[in-house]
Amino acid sequence: MPELKQSPLHDRHQALGAKFAEFGGWSMPLQYAGIVAEHKAVRDAVGIFDVSHLGKARITGPGAADFLNRCITNDIAKIGVGQAQYTLLCNEAGGVVDDLIWYWLADDEIFLIPNAANTAEVVELLAAAAPDGITVANEHDDHAVLAVQGPSSDETLAALGLPVGHDYMRFAPSTLDGVELTVCRTGYTGERGYELVVPAADAGKIWDAVLAAGEAYGIAPAGLGARDTLRTEMGYPLHGQDLRPDLSAGQCGVGWAIGWKKQSFWGAGALRAEKAAGPELRLTGLLAQGRGIPRPHMEVVHDGEVVGEVTSGTFSPTLSKGIALALLPPALVPGTAVTVRVRNREEPFDVAKPPFVTPGVREA
Known part of the structure; x- marks a missing residue:
């Protein structure tokens, strides 16, 4: 097995007592103080993630x-x-x-x-x-990416003199302590936030500066465990689970990211044919009506028959109950009662349309 790659911030994570896990061939921080605490810091204040494993x-x-x-x-x-x-x-x-x-x-x-x-x-x-x-x-190894996410992300970055307040999905070049970087109004948490693309060699300096600036706003380092619970609450799909080469984009609930009026794109013929016929399965949400916590590959049952499976499932720290994304027949509309086979028990769930929480990502 090839050796896992390390983020340019690996020593910072070790110093903070991070627990590490493998993500896409990289050793990345799963959590520091705990997933629930880090999740809530992002929802209530501000968190900083190292997502340098993402490609460039x-x-x-x-x-x-x-x-x-x-x-x-x-x-x-x-x-x-x-x-x-x-x-x-x-x-x-x-x-x-x-x-x-x-x-x-x-x-x-x-x-x-x-x-x-x-x-x-x-x-x-x-x-x-x-x-x-x-x-x-x-350029995978040339850049680091730091995600600063949460209601106080603007104040944190503004304290460093970085540009904030630009519209969602816009970006602005800037400089911090002599380091050229890009401040992108993007993220994967559902909260207002930014992603900083910085040279890998300068990642430590920028990480330290953001943590210091955010101290007054309750900043917390957050691992990829909290990033997963945050994105699941929003219904954001994860490649390898909710998005896969063997699942059509039409099934995965991301048809809004397809330019149907374009003349051509890769997979256009198959996707247009599926859209016309209607997909047999579609990614949707499940909300626990009991104490069951769903996990990927668990079976979903309706009227005594297995009708689909969970692709992403977790405990929602915001709702204090289980939530999931699952591939189900489109006829199972929101509000339909189903069960999920959790450890040989059939736990009650309702089909639900994500997001499961109110997003703040597009707030001005």
Whole structure:
């Protein structure tokens, strides 16, 4: 088994007493003080995550944006330079190779953040399809990414003189202590927040500065365990569980990230055919009506028959009950009573439409 890669902030996490786990081939902090405490810090105040395991890639050359638009599902016509967009890279069957965010730096320069485990494949696929004059470079190890998330994220970053208040999915270049970085109004928690893309060599300096600035606002270092409970409360899908190459994007509940009016994108034929026929299964939410805590691959039962399975499941610290994402027949609308087989017991759940909590991500 190959040795796990380490974040440029690994020593900071060790000093904070982090418990580590494997994420996409990287050894990353799972938790520090505890998942519930870190989750609540993000919902109530501000948390800082190291998400440097996420991939980084750059597309450069004349027509870079048009080239990318022929590959990804979303439509670049919806945004402009200085904005970011969530999108999918699909295979010809419409399955999700990866979901990613791309940043439109200039007409001839695009910055991508794929998922950690998929970065090499995304770069390889795009590079193989790129016409002459366009370069796709893997910059996975060149940058660190720090996510500052929560209601007090603006105050924390403003205390450092960093730009805040820009619209959701926009970004702004800046400098902190001589370090050039990018402040992106993005995140994976459902809370108002930002992601800082910084040179890997300067990650420690920026991490320390944000923690110091946020002390007055109750900042807490948060691990990827809390990031998972936060994103599940929002109904945000995770690649490898809720999104997979063997599941169509139409089934995964991310049809809103498909530019249906575009002439072409990878997987367009299969996805359009499925949309016309209607998917057999669709990703939706489940809300516990008892004490059951769902986990991935648990069976969902309706009228005595297994009708689907949990793809993501956890305990919601905000609601103090179990929540899940599950692949179910579209006929099971929100409010339908089902059961989930939890440790040989059938626990009661209701089908529910995510998010399970009120998001603050788009608040001005």
